[in-house]
Amino acid sequence: MDDEQLIANARGGDARSLARTLSAIEDRTVAGRRAFADLFRASGTAWTIGVTGAPGSGKSTLVSALLPELVEHGDVAVVAVDPSSPFTGGAILGDRIRMTDSSRDDRVYIRSLANRGALGGISDTTPSIVAALDGLGFPEIVVETVGVGQSEIEVATTTDTTIVVVSPGWGDAIQTSKAGFLEIGDIFVVNKADRDGFEAAVRDLETMMALGPEMPWMPPVVATVATTGSGVDDLMAAIASHRAHLEATDARRVRRRRAAARQLAAAIRLEADEASDPGSLDDLVTAIAERSVDPWTAAVSLLAAK
Ligand SMILES: Nc1nc2c(ncn2[C@@H]2O[C@H](COP(=O)(O)OP(=O)(O)OP(=O)(O)O)[C@@H](O)[C@H]2O)c(=O)[nH]1
Ligand SMILES: [Mg+2]
Structure with missing residues (x-):
């Protein structure tokens, strides 16, 4: 073929x-x-939704609960980066998710990406895979990543709507990551709202947001119980509002330009890595570390050698 x-x-x-x-x-x-x-x-027509947050906060369960709503608009692709737990209770069947209405099974495509660390990381691979799925015609693409490290933040800058999922008690557990969380969320979800402490978690987020700067889009806080689907309607409504906001303002174009700039920088890095044999790259690193050449000159010589 x-x-x-x-x-x-x-x-x-x-x-x-x-x-x-x-x-x-x-x-x-x-x-x-x-x-x-x-x-x-x-590509360029899909609406991409990033779902990130602490391990075990219920991201995959929430994505599963969103799927029946999302497929109403057409086929959905789900990209799971470094999945550390399977989608709801083994409901994932190879690249399929079993939907309650099985006639829709073939309307959801799931792709897992391992952080292979070989060339580039998830922050390089994910946007390319998302763009490919977009170009293949999926109108909606969901990207699940874990945590708020540098790579997740980079991935979050390439999705249109970023949902940050926390669960009750999150504040104590990941105090240090709060800043990162706040930075990237367009919508905050307090999942596991059936558990003690969820009101405190909602209050906590709302307080932090109120302390932050006034922004054209103030991220809403939505409470959900992903296991029962409670609050999923509110989340869908929040996604629709955020989309309407981006489409009505210049924000989407600005966001996409920023993503394009990152993709270009990542591609240049990958090309340079691939073009040079590992030995010469290693020699250059040694030379820079020993201060016998500066990194700018080294980069120019690397790209010229291609
Ligand atoms: N009580 C309760 N449990 C939930 C809820 N949502 C998810 N869970 C449970 O929490 C556990 C983790 O859910 P996942 O959906 O795998 O969480 P995740 O954030 O995708 O986890 P990682 O991908 O490992 O980071 C599972 O046992 C779920 O059944 C909820 O709203 N309430
Ligand atoms: Mg998961």
């Missing part, structure tokens, strides 16, 4: 072709680069 046929099949919804196309892109093979070039040009 040639590359074009493969992409055509992936577009047609063939899960195996879809998986092969995405793997080729992840591996940056010759075929993968060609596919990415095509798909990227066709």
Whole structure:
């Protein structure tokens, strides 16, 4: 099968072709680069929703609860980065999620990305895979990442709506990450609202937001019980409001330009890494560390050698 046929099949919804196309892109093979070039040009119409937060806060359960709502608008792709726990109670079947209404099973595509650490990390791979899925025609794409490290923050800058999920007691556990959380959230979800302490968690978030600067979009705080679906309607409404806000203002364009700048910088880094043999890269690192060459000159010589 040639590359074009493969992409055509992936577009047609063939899960195996879809998986092969995405793997080729992840591996940056010759075929993968060609596919990415095509798909990227066709991308830009999907609404991308990032879901992040502390491990175990209920992100996957919440995504599962959102899916029946999201598929109302068309096929949905879910990208799970470094999944540390399976989607709801083993409901994930290979790349499928079992929906309550099984006729919709084939309307959700799930892709897991491992933080392989080889070339680039999740902050390089994820936006490319999301763009490819966008180009393949998924109108909505959900990206689940864990935590608020530098990579998650970078991923969050490439999604249109970022949902930060916390659960009661989160404040004590991850005090130090609060700043990072607040920075990236467009919507805050206090999940596990069936547990003690959820009012305090909501209050805590609202207080912190009130202390922060006045912003054109003030992130709402939504309480959910992902396991029962309670509050999911409110979350859907919050996503719709945020989308309307971005579309009505210049914010979406600004956000996408910022994402484009990051993607370009990441691509230059990857190209430079791949173009140079590891030995010469290592020699340059040694030379910089020993102060026999400065990093700017080293970068120029690296790119010139390509
Ligand atoms: N009581 C209660 N439990 C919940 C709720 N939402 C999720 N859980 C449970 O919390 C546990 C973790 O849920 P996950 O959805 O796997 O959490 P996660 O944030 O995706 O976890 P990681 O991907 O490992 O970071 C599971 O046992 C869920 O059943 C909720 O609203 N209430
Ligand atoms: Mg999860």
